[in-house]
Amino acid sequence: MNNRMEQEKIVSIEDRIPKLKQQRKQKTNKRLTLFLCLFFILILLVVYFQSPLSKISAIEVAGNAHATGESILKQSGVSIGTGFWNLNGEQAEREIKKMKEIKSARVLKTFPNKVTLQVEEYKRVAYAEKNGSFMPILENGVVLKSDEKSLPSDAPILINWKDADQIQEMASALLQIPKPIASSISEIYHAPEKNDSWHITLYMNEGYVISGSVRNIADKIKAYPSIVSQLKPGTKGIIHMEVGTYFESFEKPSDSKDKKDQGEELNEAQE
Structure with missing residues (x-):
């Protein structure tokens, strides 16, 4: 009776060994895939920040009826070629609101490299x-x-x-x-x-x-x-x-x- 039970245990363990190996292999593959994804994302980020795509290439002024777009743009301090992610939107808004004509201002970023200066003028x-x-x-x-x-x-x-x-x-x-x-x-x-x-x-x-x-x-x-x-x-x-x-x-x-x-x-x- 005891011999029979011992034989069943041996057979059961032998059956589980391939499954355990398969599970370990799947975990290893998942880790490798995750590592490779992170690696390629880092590479893409490095390439992006080193490329012109990370620099502001277009600036639009909206909402102005009397103040010129040129004067608003100059007052904001925002310029073409500035780092898209380095732009301090709050500071630019404060500068624009120093203009007597401007009631409120918002700086909107549109990926990958466009900036909109949205203003509201005093009536x-x-x-x-x-x-x-x-x-x-x-x-x-x-x-x-x-x-x-x-x-x-x-x-x-x-x-x-x-x-x-x-x-x-x-x-x-x-x-x-x-x-x-x-x-x-x-x-x-x-x-x-x-x-x-x-x-x-x-x-x-x-x-x-x-x-x-x-x-x-x-x-x-x-x-x-x-x-x-x-x-x-x-x-x-x-x-x-x-x-x-x-x-x-x-x-x-x-x-x-x-x-x-x-x-x-x-x-x-x-x-």
């Missing part, structure tokens, strides 16, 4: 006229130096504005005005009065004049379309929006009753 809400030149006023109130002589059409022109704080206040007000109304404003004169140093006169593209104050014009002017719709076709004049809202025609009314009636119509439109 131009108006232009300041000075000695025949038009200087852009940004949404944050900053006035850019410019030699632009052509009459801008994308924002109103501020005339007779000298105080930086008042310019910033006006810029903030313009941002709150609905775009369809803001695009109808042609010129904004700073016309301070005895009781209101913030008084302004707005000239509209439709031929109307608005008299108001910087402090509440963003709210008051929202009634402009409704007011104009209540006026007789061809009637032009001044829409007063200082405290109450009423219309004063350029043509003198035939009697006081006509003027009173027209004022009542504007009050109804305001409501």
Whole structure:
């Protein structure tokens, strides 16, 4: 009985030896394959970093409407031939944001060697006229130096504005005005009065004049379309929006009753 059991054990071990050898061989092959893969990856990395593929070969500037791509690229410090992986994107973003026109900046890398400088500019809400030149006023109130002589059409022109704080206040007000109304404003004169140093006169593209104050014009002017719709076709004049809202025609009314009636119509439109 014991001899039989010993023989079965011997046969069992002999059967397992080929399987163990096969398993060891498979493990050895896997290790060798892994080693060779790592070796070739290292070789490829060395070749890549030594080749032009690891250098920046294309730089694109996107999102700019007014600042030139050349000025943004120069400010970023990024250049063709710089190591793709050596580029400090955060530093380049900080440098770009030092430009007065730029609100935000991002440096995007696209493998293998392309870089995109994505920027967002401050909106131009108006232009300041000075000695025949038009200087852009940004949404944050900053006035850019410019030699632009052509009459801008994308924002109103501020005339007779000298105080930086008042310019910033006006810029903030313009941002709150609905775009369809803001695009109808042609010129904004700073016309301070005895009781209101913030008084302004707005000239509209439709031929109307608005008299108001910087402090509440963003709210008051929202009634402009409704007011104009209540006026007789061809009637032009001044829409007063200082405290109450009423219309004063350029043509003198035939009697006081006509003027009173027209004022009542504007009050109804305001409501």
